[in-house]
Amino acid sequence: xxxxxxxxxxxxxxxxxxxxxxxLRVSLIESGFAWLPAFLWRFDKGWRGLRREIPWTxxxxxxxxxxHVRVSLQPVDGPPGPDELERVIDQLGSDRMLMFSTDYxxxxxxEELDAVPAGLSPAxxxxxxxxxxxxxxxx
Amino acid sequence: VSVRTRTEVIDCDIHNAPRSEQALLSYMPARWRxxxxxxxxxxxxxxxxxxxxxxxxxxxxxxPRATPRAARTDAWPPSGDPPASDLEFMRxxxxxxxxxxxxxxxxMLGAGEQLDLERGAALASAINDWQTAEWxxxxxxxxxxxxxxxxxxxxxxxxxxxxxxxxxxxxxxLLIRTAEPLGRRKYWPIYEAAxxxxxxxxxxxxxxxxxxxxxxxYGSYYIEDTVGMxxxxxxxxxxxxxxxxxxxxxxxxxxxxxxxxxxxxxxxxxxxxxxxxxxxxAPSLSAPPSELIRxxxxxxxxxxxxxxxxxxxxxxxxxxxxxxxxxxATDYPHWDxxxxxxxxxxxxxxxxxxxxMAGNARSLYRLDG
Numbered sequence: 001x002x003x004x005x006x007x008x009x010x011x012x013x014x015x016x017x018x019x020x021x022x023x024l025r026v027s028l029i030e031s032g033f034a035w036l037p038a039f040l041w042r043f044d045k046g047w048r049g050l051r052r053e054i055p056w057t058x059x060x061x062x063x064x065x066x067x068h069v070r071v072s073l074q075p076v077d078g079p080p081g082p083d084e085l086e087r088v089i090d091q092l093g094s095d096r097m098l099m100f101s102t103d104y105x106x107x108x109x110x111e112e113l114d115a116v117p118a119g120l121s122p123a124x125x126x127x128x129x130x131x132x133x134x135x136x137x138x139x
Numbered sequence: 140v141s142v143r144t145r146t147e148v149i150d151c152d153i154h155n156a157p158r159s160e161q162a163l164l165s166y167m168p169a170r171w172r173x174x175x176x177x178x179x180x181x182x183x184x185x186x187x188x189x190x191x192x193x194x195x196x197x198x199x200x201x202x203p204r205a206t207p208r209a210a211r212t213d214a215w216p217p218s219g220d221p222p223a224s225d226l227e228f229m230r231x232x233x234x235x236x237x238x239x240x241x242x243x244x245x246x247m248l249g250a251g252e253q254l255d256l257e258r259g260a261a262l263a264s265a266i267n268d269w270q271t272a273e274w275x276x277x278x279x280x281x282x283x284x285x286x287x288x289x290x291x292x293x294x295x296x297x298x299x300x301x302x303x304x305x306x307x308x309x310x311x312x313l314l315i316r317t318a319e320p321l322g323r324r325k326y327w328p329i330y331e332a333a334x335x336x337x338x339x340x341x342x343x344x345x346x347x348x349x350x351x352x353x354x355x356x357y358g359s360y361y362i363e364d365t366v367g368m369x370x371x372x373x374x375x376x377x378x379x380x381x382x383x384x385x386x387x388x389x390x391x392x393x394x395x396x397x398x399x400x401x402x403x404x405x406x407x408x409x410x411x412x413x414x415x416x417x418x419x420x421a422p423s424l425s426a427p428p429s430e431l432i433r434x435x436x437x438x439x440x441x442x443x444x445x446x447x448x449x450x451x452x453x454x455x456x457x458x459x460x461x462x463x464x465x466x467x468a469t470d471y472p473h474w475d476x477x478x479x480x481x482x483x484x485x486x487x488x489x490x491x492x493x494x495x496m497a498g499n500a501r502s503l504y505r506l507d508g
Binding site: 046075078 | 374408446
């Protein structure tokens, strides 16, 4: 499923949706997030080589994604260790992107339903549990 | 002018091409020569179109690419023949310039994409014979890939058996976008034949999937095509793992060519988490997916991933734990060529650099020292 999310993000950026609709806010729900850093590195590199094909995009794709896209936490698809997980979140380049979610009533690994993943800094955990969704959904 | 790097260089992805599509015809049986001259996909008008639009044909979509034939603009030989069709010019621009020990040829000429499977098999044989006569014979630094009509397992296996006695053919070659996921049983005869002969199976960027090229349809632009290719690699590897191919063929070695490398660690995390939850659905899997992948999979570097922070390149190697499986490639003569002296970031551990630039390919392809 991560491939489908990646293809849709590629399309939204390449077709200029975020240029045409500057206030557009997109939520990726149940997409996972650990694939995003590598995807954005690749997309930015492709854009540097091919941006003349889509000249309406004025910034690297990763900047559009960080500004316009938010991602739900479940399924947590990062590396098993808490330090590695925080590093992957750091590689997103923004503490604003992740929003807590449970995916209730679907089945997940039980210990991951209890709370935010272990090892996150209090500030990041607060943004993930509360602040990011509040801003994105204007609650 | 030779650009000498401190470490030995083996290039695992070189796209040699015929001087003209007609040049391949002399290697095909008369039946197919006649059919093509009468209006096959490679007739003169089509060939002219390929000069500008490139040589991969997707059903329903063909993207104008960055440059004619997706090639470096300086890769056209003085003769005016297509990029990478002139061995002497390839020596000058690649083999000699970067002092390559070996280069592995990966011609992408459509053999696996023909709807007429018999014609695809004839084209594959022609490509392999052309490689032998016009590339391997005159240039001892080159190694070749066995082209096959991969949508027909038995036909592909037949070609593998035909070519495997020549040790200069170091792998079987498929493209990553196939008609069905590569774990499906229709492709198993390919893996069986490859294992029989101790050959790795290389799977390269590109191909015509006979369906939409992403899981959500066709995009409008080449950038979507090329960036999206990483998802095809992830989806195919997921299929190979989950369909039990690595458990069935314990000696199978898969080389993912031109996929980059950064996408794989996140896929392994996700597959392992899914396996913990859903592994009972795939009872034949003998180990968590990441273990199977690290045992059976090799990767080539180009297009090398470029995280904006240098430290993240180190992290991605740490996450992969596959320093003995990553192999350097240039993708010559294509526009997104990675130069041997510039592709890997400075500061990489010298031993890791040596393994990626040459040592891993030397071991996998059994190249002499």
